[in-house]
Amino acid sequence: MSAKQLQVRMARHPDRVLCADDFSVVEADMPTMAPGGLLAQQLYLSLDPYVRPMMDPVRSYVPHLNPGDLMPGFGVGRVLKSDSDALPVGSYVAGRFGWQEFASLDAAAVRRIDSGLGPVSTAVGVLGMPGATAHYGLTQLGKPQPGDTVVVSAASGAVGSLVGQIAKIKGCRVVGIAGGPEKCRYVIEELGFDACLDYRAPDLVERFIAATPDYVDVSFENVGGPIMDMVMGRLNAHARVVLCGAISQYNTASRSTGFEVFELVRQRASLTGFIISEHMDHWPGAFAEIAQWIKEGKVRYRESIAHGLRSAPEAFMGMLTGKNLGKQLVRVADENA
Amino acid sequence: MSAKQLQVRMARHPDRVLCADDFSVVEADMPTMAPGGLLAQQLYLSLDPYVRPMMDPVRSYVPHLNPGDLMPGFGVGRVLKSDSDALPVGSYVAGRFGWQEFASLDAAAVRRIDSGLGPVSTAVGVLGMPGATAHYGLTQLGKPQPGDTVVVSAASGAVGSLVGQIAKIKGCRVVGIAGGPEKCRYVIEELGFDACLDYRAPDLVERFIAATPDYVDVSFENVGGPIMDMVMGRLNAHARVVLCGAISQYNTASRSTGFEVFELVRQRASLTGFIISEHMDHWPGAFAEIAQWIKEGKVRYRESIAHGLRSAPEAFMGMLTGKNLGKQLVRVADENA
Structure with missing residues (x-):
């Protein structure tokens, strides 16, 4: 047989x-x-x-x-x-x-x-690798403080949707970026982000500036490319940019970035890449916390x-x-x- | 009067x-x-x-x-x-x-x-702002470990020359990048770097690859632009890129970077900008250490x-x-x- x-x-x-x-x-x-x-x-x-x-x-x-x-x-x-x-x-x-x-x-x-x-x-999903990724990246690298402005790209995705909800729990103003009005509606109405911008909108930059009046303290970066460049131009002092992925770049030949690197000096900011499989010790605690938030209705997926x-x-x-x-x-x- | x-x-x-x-x-x-x-x-x-x-x-x-x-x-x-x-x-x-x-x-x-x-x-100079900058940036952000490969751009300048010498004291392999054979000779022969590459050399990339067989653990970045992009393409796992300046960009209109940002995820690397005036508590200790090294002949300027x-x-x-x-x-x- x-x-x-x-x-x-x-x-x-x-x-x-x-x-x-x-x-x-x-x-x-x-x-x-x-x-x-x-x-x-x-x-x-x-x-x-x-x-x-x-x-x-x-x-x-x-x-x-x-x-x-x-x-x-x-x-x-x-x-x-x-x-x-x-x-x-x-x-x-x-x-x-x-x-x-x-x-x-x-x-x-x-x-x-x-x-x-x-x-x-x-x-x-929310209690697996993407959940651990969102939790570790935001809490350990993004270090959100109450009142911080947190920007999340790919906001309706498995990781981004959770990052934004945790940032809300931490008392932050959360601005998502997603593709299309349907996703943006979902991100605001169902996930409770303060704002969500459609990256396809022709006036995206103006909308982004309006949505981040106090600049950006934490950026959880999932997409790379021009959207990341836009966020990098609006960092606040001591901003933390958590590099989780660059999905907009994976299928392209030209992968260079377009932001001005000296802006990281001007704002004393950091850009940190990570891989969640190197932080297995973080997983159990993250899952316990996320499971509790789901039970309390604070996290949806x-x-x-x-x-x-x-x-x-x-x-x-x-x-x-x-x-x-x-x-x-x-x-x-x-x-x- | x-x-x-x-x-x-x-x-x-x-x-x-x-x-x-x-x-x-x-x-x-x-x-x-x-x-x-x-x-x-x-x-x-x-x-x-x-x-x-x-x-x-x-x-x-x-x-x-x-x-x-x-x-x-x-x-x-x-x-x-x-x-x-x-x-x-x-x-x-x-x-x-x-x-x-x-x-x-x-x-x-x-x-x-x-x-x-x-x-x-x-x-x-060496016992002033540039000295504190080199000492803080390398030791606190670069965190060099014995055996690490440390790359320093603007290696013959006030900051770069000290960064490389401190990295040598810390037991690292140090590769400088500077403009022209005279500066490179000075960096190797007088400052004791393991190698120094002339960024104007037509075969710079090949030389850089040859000079960093174990990739780059710490990059102390003073210049930005294409030289930084080259270094960013050769980071080792968990590399720390210390962003001190981007002198090659200050007089240009187009200041975008050319490296692939996802490389920071692949290598779980970080890029950190800083301003030394925010770390005044570090200055006295740094000066005491540098003065001692000068006395011992370990640091020249x-x-x-x-x-x-x-x-x-x-x-x-x-x-x-x-x-x-x-x-x-x-x-x-x-x-x-």
Whole structure:
């Protein structure tokens, strides 16, 4: 017997704009459980922007992908076979499943999920990597003080939506930047930001100046490019710019920035890049706090769900061009099947 | 009786490249001593790059200069009249003299200089603002560890030359960048850097890559522009880029940067701007340490001296285009007169 499963692999390095031909959907052998490990079926695959730069053949914090490699990603799944007492068959786990239906996982590298606490999909969203990213980046690097003006780009996304809500909890004035009136409405009305600017508006700069009368103390940067440059020109003294991502740049050839670097001296400001996987000690405390805020109604989240592993490439490309609202997931298998 | 003195004022905001017509040399009334203050004759005026951006009408950490304003600057002088017991007539003081022959100074805002410890001119150089800048920026923001590769631009200047020598004391590999073979020879042979690259060399990038086989852990950035962009493309994991200045940009219209901002995420690196006047508590300890290093022969310095206050504009313009070696001073009056 040789059962098969579906996998999505990187077919080749993208030539700037990611396209369907950069992926291949293949039938592969079912993984076999390693001794002491576990075998799990993926229910929800998380699609996250950080995966795009991993497809480029450049020096980075992890080895870049090579053609033929399984696309990487966090996922939530159900344990089918287990050598670990702590993770019995039937339990839910979050971990690095990759873009495939079934995965052999290291018991030490997964988190067990209590499905009674809420939708298991949140374990790769607001209570997963994006949640930890928002919490760590804002609180540890952005260091928001009451009354600070905090600007968040990609404000309706998985990370940005949470950053802004935490900044509101911390007593800040929060200005989001998002693509289109629908997202901006969501960010203001449902997430409670003080303002949200449509970056496609022709008078964006004027609106941004009007929305930041006291300049910008914290910028949580998810997009890079001209939007970042605009924010960099309006920093307050001792501003902290938290560099989480630069999604507007991932599919472009020319990636240079346009801001004046000396502005960081004038304002005694800092720009700090980070990778949340280097701060695992921060995750449990962040999740406890976010879970409490969700319970108290102070934090809300949304999910955009694509169906079936074959839809992952299109959903991923869509997310990179801003088609999603909130956390982008792929439902790989039916939770209740 | 109405004695007169010379002053250099800003005649107008510069139009990109600074020129002689941006300054005016005027005869002004001698200053009168304020109660509790002192009147001092300037001996050495310090010319520092930070003054150039102050001439542009933009929002900054201090109000920008307006046409007709006295050009600002640190200086060393001798007390002529005093209401302060701590600063008697004949003593030497360092403070914000400005570009003029005599200044009325606040006793609380000057430092008394012990002329027996060495040339008084060092109080605006290696044992003055540039010295504090190099020491604070490197040790507090750059945080060099033994074995780190430290890159210093404007390596033969007042700040850069000291940064590199301190980094050597801290056990780092130090790579300087300077303009021309003469400066590079000085930086290697006299200051003891491991390497110094002439930024005018056509194969600069290849040389830079060869000189930084382990990438760059700390960059002390004084120049900005394409040289900074080159360094930003070669950061090591967790690199610290200390933004002290961007001298190559001060006289230009297009001040945008050319590096890829996401590289700061890939390398989990930071870029931090600072102004040394916000860290006055650091100065005494820094000077004690630097003075000790000078005594031990571990730190060397040089001065470029222009003669007479009227030469200040030309010397300042020359410094901005790299004509000086080490600390640029103007001898305003003869110390031994």
